[in-house]
Structure formats: structure tokens, C-alpha cells
Amino acid sequence: MERFNVVVIGAGPGGYIAAIRCAQLGLKTAVVDQWLDSEGQYRLGGTCLNVGCIPSKALLDSSEKFDELKRHFGDHGIDCENPRINVSRMMNSKQQVVNSLTGGIAMLFLKHKIAWLKGSGRLLDNKTVEIVGRDPAVAPQTVTADYIIIATGSHPRASPLVAIDNDIILDSTGALALTETPRRLLVIGGGVVGLELGSVWQRLGSEVIVLVRGAQFLNKADHQISKAAFDIFTLQGLDIRLNATPTAIQIHDRLATVTVKIAETEQQFEVDKVLVAVGREPNTQGLNAAQIGVAFDAQGFIIVDEACQTSVSGIYAIGDVVRGPMLAHKASEEGVAVAERLAGQKSHVNYEVIPWVIYTSPEIAWVGPGSQELNNQGRAISVGVFPFKGNGRALAMGKGQGMVKLISDAKTDALIAAHILGPFASELIAEAVVTMEYGGSAEDLARTVHAHPTLSEAMHEAALATARRALHI
Numbered sequence: 251m252e253r254f255n256v257v258v259i260g261a262g263p264g265g266y267i268a269a270i271r272c273a274q275l276g277l278k279t280a281v282v283d284q285w286l287d288s289e290g291q292y293r294l295g296g297t298c299l300n301v302g303c304i305p306s307k308a309l310l311d312s313s314e315k316f317d318e319l320k321r322h323f324g325d326h327g328i329d330c331e332n333p334r335i336n337v338s339r340m341m342n343s344k345q346q347v348v349n350s351l352t353g354g355i356a357m358l359f360l361k362h363k364i365a366w367l368k369g370s371g372r373l374l375d376n377k378t379v380e381i382v383g384r385d386p387a388v389a390p391q392t393v394t395a396d397y398i399i400i401a402t403g404s405h406p407r408a409s410p411l412v413a414i415d416n417d418i419i420l421d422s423t424g425a426l427a428l429t430e431t432p433r434r435l436l437v438i439g440g441g442v443v444g445l446e447l448g449s450v451w452q453r454l455g456s457e458v459i460v461l462v463r464g465a466q467f468l469n470k471a472d473h474q475i476s477k478a479a480f481d482i483f484t485l486q487g488l489d490i491r492l493n494a495t496p497t498a499i500q501i502h503d504r505l506a507t508v509t510v511k512i513a514e515t516e517q518q519f520e521v522d523k524v525l526v527a528v529g530r531e532p533n534t535q536g537l538n539a540a541q542i543g544v545a546f547d548a549q550g551f552i553i554v555d556e557a558c559q560t561s562v563s564g565i566y567a568i569g570d571v572v573r574g575p576m577l578a579h580k581a582s583e584e585g586v587a588v589a590e591r592l593a594g595q596k597s598h599v600n601y602e603v604i605p606w607v608i609y610t611s612p613e614i615a616w617v618g619p620g621s622q623e624l625n626n627q628g629r630a631i632s633v634g635v636f637p638f639k640g641n642g643r644a645l646a647m648g649k650g651q652g653m654v655k656l657i658s659d660a661k662t663d664a665l666i667a668a669h670i671l672g673p674f675a676s677e678l679i680a681e682a683v684v685t686m687e688y689g690g691s692a693e694d695l696a697r698t699v700h701a702h703p704t705l706s707e708a709m710h711e712a713a714l715a716t717a718r719r720a721l722h723i
């Protein structure tokens with residue numbers, strides 16, 4: 251039986267990063283993963299690289315190019331008559347990006363001498379993992395480890411109304427693999443997947459209806475930003491229905507009829523495809539974790555302490571399978587922290603400063619609480635808002651929509667949150683994240699020289715605005 255210092259179960263951004271860091275620190279490491287691609291080949295990278303972050307961003311980028319060509323190139327004097335989208339070439343391009351990155355992880359494993367064990371991992375005890383490959387004729391392999399890291403990720407939550415067939419009723423994986431643009435697409439759930447994948451198909455020509463269960467659009471974001479985003483997305487053509495709960499779905503003649511209770515009335519929508527995007531659930535089936543004493547919470551997440559240690563000594567868990575935001579960068583940071591702890595170092599993850607990004611157009615990014623939450627807590631805050639229409643670079647790009655909103659503590663001026671709706675919000679948010687990580691203030695940002703003309707000047711101006719001294723509003 252082969253013996254390792256660390257065996258990681260799951261090769262998503264939590265598991266593969268944990269393995270690389272373990273190997274860097276001199277620990278003999280193996281990673282077990284069961285992911286099979288559409289051609290039946292084992293693939294590293296988990297949800298994020300295969301059917302999550304990367305393919306969705308590839309399609310968002312392709313569809314944004316098409317949308318720009320159709321709606322905005324004319325403003326720059328570039329005329330293009332009757333542009334068409336070739337969905338199958340777009341999908342090929344997406345797949346090349348995925349293949350390149352997942353293949354890249356295999357190369358990194360070779361470089362770091364990490365063993366890649368192909369198949370499903372099952373815990374036999376706190377030191378032994380059994381790996382069952384897809385070929386029933388091959389006997390399961392058993393390996394031992396000083397430590398085990400569970401990084402098995404998550405899967406889409408099912409709808410109680412209808413089963414996913416990835417033909418007419420799609421989950422996120424199905425919506426990333428359509429072979430043609432649906433005429434009408436109804437999205438159940440106005441969260442991150444719903445908005446990103448709804449935007450992809452709306453830009454490519456679908457009529458897209460997004461059902462939001464509650465009265466507040468994008469409840470997790472700052473409400474000033476959510477409201478502005480709602481108005482922009484509605485103008486773009488997304489049909490967002492608030493207080494909308496689907497009550498029945500029927501399939502007939504390759505169409506779906508969805509009955510929806512909107513406020514107090516009932517309405518029916520006949521659509522070609524339905525995307526169910528109502529959240530994700532942790533992957534623990536078949537892991538045998540509960541049987542060996544690993545404790546779970548009521549939602550099925552593995553319970554861990556601050557150090558990602560489970561209730562069983564020597565077994566750690568990270569990423570989507572444990573509490574906290576289901577984000578790739580959160581999973582990776584936990585992976586690094588656990589690896590360093592196993593190697594005897596002190597390491598931590600700052601859960602207060604984890605950025606969120608929604609890759610719509612304009613993008614939405616934030617770190618820290620929304621002002622509604624801070625007001626509810628009765629916290630004294632200073633708010634600085636700067637609109638992108640006052641930023642030269644944004645206007646030159648034809649992207650003057652949205653704003654930067656920075657929030658600092660009214661007494662100490664420490665930066666406590668940043669909320670951005672605008673071009674490259676995903677990149678701009680990093681400046682606020684670094685400032686907050688180092689305990690910086692709004693004035694620190696205001697006194698930092700920002701290059702001109704750049705989008706980052708909007709961050710600078712919003713920092714100045716917290717002290718009522720913005721220069722361009």
C-alpha cells in the first residue's frame with residue numbers, strides 16, 4: 251500500500267492548490283479525482299476549470315465581443331452589417347481554453363511530483379483512502395496518508411419542480427454547452443449563475459426572463475449598486491421579474507411551460523429552455539465521511555474549525571464542501587493555509603476580506619458589507635461615490651455606466667467596504683482588497699498617486715469623496 255504525507259480528495263481550485271503547496275513544502279502528496287470530461291477522459295481542475303469559472307468567463311467574453319459588434323462598434327465609426335454568431339466555433343474556443351488550463355495542472359503535478367490517482371475517493375479511516383476507478387475489472391487501490399484533505403466541491407441544487415435533463419431543463423453545465431441560441435430562455439434564480447449565463451445567451455440573441463424569488467434584486471450586494479445594475483440590465487433587455495416563484499413546469503413539443511406566481515398573480519411563460527440556477531450543494535455522497543465520524547451541519551456541509559480541521563483528527567476540509575462563500579479563490583486560500591499548517595507553519599485566511607465578482611457587463615465587484623447592512627448595525631460610516639461618467643478612460647472606452655462606492659469608518663477612516671459597478675470592476679476591486687488587508691484608510695487611497703487616464707482614478711475619486719473632496723464631481 252503506497253504511503254503519502256498528504257492525500258487530497260478533489261482536484262478543483264481548493265484541492266489542486268493545496269496539493270501544490272504541500273509539495274512545495276516537501277510533503278509527499280497525492281490527489282484523487284473522479285472528474286471525467288465529455289469524452290470520458292479524467293480531467294483535473296474540478297468545477298471551476300471544467301464547468302464553472304473558466305468556461306463561463308470564456309463565453310461571457312465571446313458573447314460580449316458579439317454584443318459590442320452589434321450594438322457599440324457603430325459608435326466608434328466601425329460598421330459591420332449583419333454580424334452572425336457561430337455557436338459551435340464559440341464553444342470550441344471555450345473548450346480550448348478549458349483544455350489548456352486543465353492540461354496545465356497535469357503539468358504542474360508532474361513538476362511537483364504529485365501523484366494523480368484517477369477515480370472516486372472513499373475514506374476507510376482517518377489515514378486510509380480507497381480509490382475506485384471507472385473500470386470495474388480493475389481492483390480498487392488503497393493508499394495511506396498522515397493527513398487527508400477533503401476538497402470535493404459542490405454540484406448544482408436541483409429544482410423541486412422538475413428534473414434536469416440538460417436538454418430543455420438545464421443546470422449551469424448544460425447552459426455552458428448549448429449548441430444553438432435558444433429563442434426564449436427562462437432562468438430560475440437571479441443569483442450569480444443566473445445573471446452571468448443569462449447575459450451570455452441574451453447577448454447572443456435569446457429573449458431571457460430571470461425569476462428572482464424575493465423583492466430585492468442581488469440582495470448580497472450593496473443595494474445602491476443592485477438598483478443601478480437592475481436598471482442597466484433591464485435596459486439591455488434582460489426581463490427581470492421580482493417576487494417571482496415558479497410553481498409548475500410542464501414539457502411538451504420540446505418546449506417548457508413554466509407557471510410563475512408573481513406577487514399575487516399567476517403567469518405562464520412558454521420557453522425553449524429553462525436554466526435552474528438556485529444555488530449549489532456540497533459533494534459528500536460516496537465519501538463515507540459520516541461513517542468514519544466526520545460531522546456535518548444541517549445543510550450538508552462538513553463542519554470545520556478556523557483551521558479547516560474536521561471533527562476527525564488528521565482530516566481537513568476546504569472549499570465549497572465547507573462553510574463560507576462558494577468561490578474558487580476562497581477554496582484556494584484555504585488550500586494554501588491548510589498545507590502550510592500541515593508543514594508546521596502558522597497560516598490563516600482573512601474571511602472578512604474576500605472579494606466577490608459578477609462578470610456581467612458592466613461587472614459588479616465588492617468586498618465587505620453593503621451600506622444597508624452597516625446602517626442596520628448602526629455603524630457610523632463615511633460613504634464616497636464616484637460615477638464612471640466622470641472618468642475619462644471609461645468614457646473613451648464607451649463604458650461610462652456605473653460607479654465606485656467606498657465606505658470607511660466615520661471615526662478611524664479605515665476602509666471597510668468597496669462596491670463597484672463598472673468596467674473591469676473585477677480588476678479594480680483588488681486595490682480595495684489590498685488596502686483593507688493592510689488595514690489602510692480611505693485617505694491612504696486618496697493620497698496614493700493613480701495614473702491618468704485610468705479606470706483606477708474612479709477608485710481615487712471615490713476615496714476623496716468619502717471626505718467630500720472629490721475633484722471631478
Ligand code: FAD
Nearest residue numbers: 260262263264284296297302303371403569570576577578
Ligand atoms: P470543485 O471545483 O467543485 O472541485 C471538486 C473536485 O472534487 C471535482 O474535480 C470532483 O470531481 C472531485 N470529487 C468530488 N468528490 C470526489 C470523490 N469522492 N473522489 C474523487 N474526487 C471527487 N467562483 C469564482 O470564484 N469565480 C468565478 O468566476 C466562478 N464562476 C463560476 C461559474 C459557474 C457556472 C459555476 C458553477 C461556479 C463558479 N464559481 C466561480 C464557483 C467555483 O467554481 C467554486 O467555488 C470552486 O470550483 C470550488 O472549488 P473546490 O475545489 O472546492 O471544488
Ligand code: NAI
Nearest residue numbers: 439440441442443444463527528529530576577607608609
Ligand atoms: P446563488 O446563491 O448566487 O443564487 C441563487 C438564487 O436562487 C438566489 O437569489 C436564491 O434566492 C434563488 N433561489 C433559491 N431557491 C430558489 C427557488 N426554489 N426558486 C427560485 N429562486 C430560488 O447561486 P447560483 O447562482 O446557483 O450560483 C452558485 C454559486 O456559485 C454562487 O453562490 C457562487 O458562490 C458561485 N458562482 C460564482 C461566480 C462568480 O464568482 N462570478 C459565478 C457563478 C457561480
